[in-house]
Ligand code: PEP
């Protein structure tokens with residue numbers, strides 16, 4: 011016979027904390043507390059498998075369950091000296107859900123089960139308190155009527171309010187036994203009238219219907235939504251805990267409360283919690299009465315004049331405090347506890363790892379490692395890397411009121427407030443005037459870089475997580491919400507139209523790049539605090555990890571920021587971004603518009619010193635660290651104007667005819683630019699561009715080495731290679747330039763030439779490409795795009811539907827598709843290293859800053875990940891966690 015029921019109580023339990031999958035979190039911890047000898051009311055846990063059986067068999071309970079539950083009840087009766095359904099000394103039960111993962115408040119609970127018209131009398135006499143018995147009975151009917159029988163909770167609230175009004179009472183505590191009896195009668199009457207059945211009197215029937223209701227609540231809409239949001243599989247099922255009731259509502263020597271062993275919002279090592287005298291658990295949560303502080307210290311700090319538990323019930327308090335310490339040491343984590351004091355006697359009802367803010371998580375982990383409770387590696391592994399965002403950027407004060415007018419993708423974390431502007435020019439103008447703005451665009455293009463720099467935050471109504479706006483904003487550490495499809499930009503009238511509100515240029519909005527929300531007005535913010543704990547944890551992380559962490563950066567500001575966040579070099583410098591600055595864009599355009607190679611070379615001559623000084627500055631900032639510079643990647647038309655207005659403007663600036671410019675724009679037009687004339691294809695068509703860039707790199711390396719005294723070993727990276735011959739052609743040009751610069755300067759320059767792996771063909775032919783490439787950097791933005799055949803700029807329109815419908819679990823542009831794109835990475839890594847065993851492997855797509863993808867990179871044996879500056883700490887932590895997990899396994 012399968013074992014469906016595990017009992018606990020009286021100092022021993024059949025299960026333990028190890029049995030979480032079977033007993034659910036609550037059941038496993040009740041068993042564990044029992045085994046630890048803590049005061050836990052006896053009970054039994056029906057295993058999660060029974061829930062699965064219930065759903066697999068047309069909502070019927072498994073055979074043998076009833077007998078096992080009855081046997082468990084007999085044990086509880088023996089321990090408590092009370093009998094379920096007895097009219098003298100009735101045993102009352104709580105019936106509570108408890109799944110493997112905590113799902114607070116999502117499923118159903120019934121308390122005081124076993125009361126009926128006869129047992130209520132016995133309970134009252136036995137307790138010597140009829141009022142308590144009738145109060146418990148009405149609570150039971152109210153909860154059972156709602157949760158099990160399905161009568162709207164409001165029906166009971168109305169009756170109670172009506173009775174209180176009639177009797178002239180303000181608080182529940184003022185009702186007498188007789189008055190509660192009246193309420194009970196009215197509750198039962200309402201059930202009969204509304205549901206056409208009587209409130210069940212037989213305790214056994216009450217119990218089985220309650221157990222069924224807890225199982226049924228596993229599939230209620232709230233629980234299903236919660237599981238979807240938290241990736242909890244439906245097959246886990248819930249356990250049901252049936253436990254002897256203890257009463258916090260048995261007069262003024264009784265109480266009930268909840269506590270955390272450390273402060274869950276600050277992490278401070280101080281017991282933190284609340285309780286209510288003469289109350290049951292749901293009263294604390296319901297907020298009907300204001301709870302009191304547990305410790306004197308907290309009471310004084312909060313300025314409360316109502317006594318603390320420490321003062322009011324000193325003995326129960328000191329026992330409770332000792333239990334808190336014991337549990338925290340036992341579980342080696344901050345605990346969230348529920349307790350009840352029945353006539354002075356303390357009972358523990360629950361313990362679990364407490365939820366906490368990012369700040370508290372950091373402090374608690376660092377403190378516990380310092381106290382010797384956990385190792386430094388464990389401290390590192392306990393922090394959710396994504397939560398560092400909350401510590402590195404300003405965040406919206408959680409206490410602030412949010413007036414949400416729309417939402418999009420959380421493209422770049424942090425919150426920002428400013429006036430709406432619709433053009434980059436306006437953003438720059440506002441910055442010059444000292445005003446803060448949010449740049450609102452349908453989408454951004456490289457031409458918006460200056461506006462994006464000037465803005466506090468960026469909001470786009472189109473584009474996904476790897477859209478231009480998202481990538482660039484993350485690079486700059488500027489908060490960004492992208493693809494906010496419910497908002498509409500009316501550029502002509504300079505309006506931002508949201509559902510129900512229309513905002514104008516100059517109106518103030520706030521964006522929350524961590525949640526994707528767009529809010530009206532200015533909202534109070536909390537500033538980041540890179541306190542000592544943060545630094546210490548990162549130090550431990552750095553000691554734990556194997557992979558290096560580099561950054562994707564091209565501006566000196568980004569490079570400096572990244573270095574201050576601990577970047578160990580640049581993994582990707584996208585040189586195209588350097589061409590949009592100031593007057594360079596027009597020189598670039600001149601080059602693109604030139605009739606022949608000679609014309610192009612003339613313009614490139616003008617670009618050379620600009621690139622050289624950019625690179626020299628980057629090399630200086632990163633002195634002693636590797637810097638990977640990528641050859642020009644985007645198609646040339648990205649540098650040309652698009653609208654008629656812009657064409658006219660540019661024609662004037664370059665003193666050429668509009669028609670000539672238009673013709674060139676038309677010739678360069680591509681149907682599918684992402685698969686068009688870009689990447690190494692540009693260097694093959696126009697080698698002079700690659701040569702100018704190579705020269706700028708080498709000359710800058712010589713210059714920077716002279717200045718800093720540290721040799722620069724540039725890593726030159728060729729994008730979008732699919733064929734070894736492509737790489738060979740471009741590498742040949744680079745080498746020729748290197749020889750020339752070495753000859754001219756008389757300085758030897760070490761350098762590497764490598765390639766991005768961003769096409770499936772390159773991954774498959776890695777062993778051949780590695781004959782020429784000295785390093786590979788996985789460009790997983792393009793590799794995802796080309797493996798799936800999904801355009802990275804158009805994906806947001808349908809990927810959200812894919813996620814909603816369960817076609818994919820994650821946006822593959824955010825988290826690596828381990829099975830497909832990941833397989834290509836593994837193949838390329840393995841084949842590449844077969845040819846060249848010291849082949850350096852890195853990743854520079856957006857996935858390089860995504861913790862789950864970083865774990866994959868560790869497993870695949872990559873040497874480094876590269877990500878935007880603000881993600882560097884996240885990547886350092888995630889890389890350490892991956893190494894720690896692997897080291898332990
Ligand atoms: C990539 O494709 O992953 C990459 C880093 O290059 P880009 O995003 O510039 O195409």
Ligand code: MG
Nearest residue numbers: 768789791792
């Ligand atoms: Mg790419």
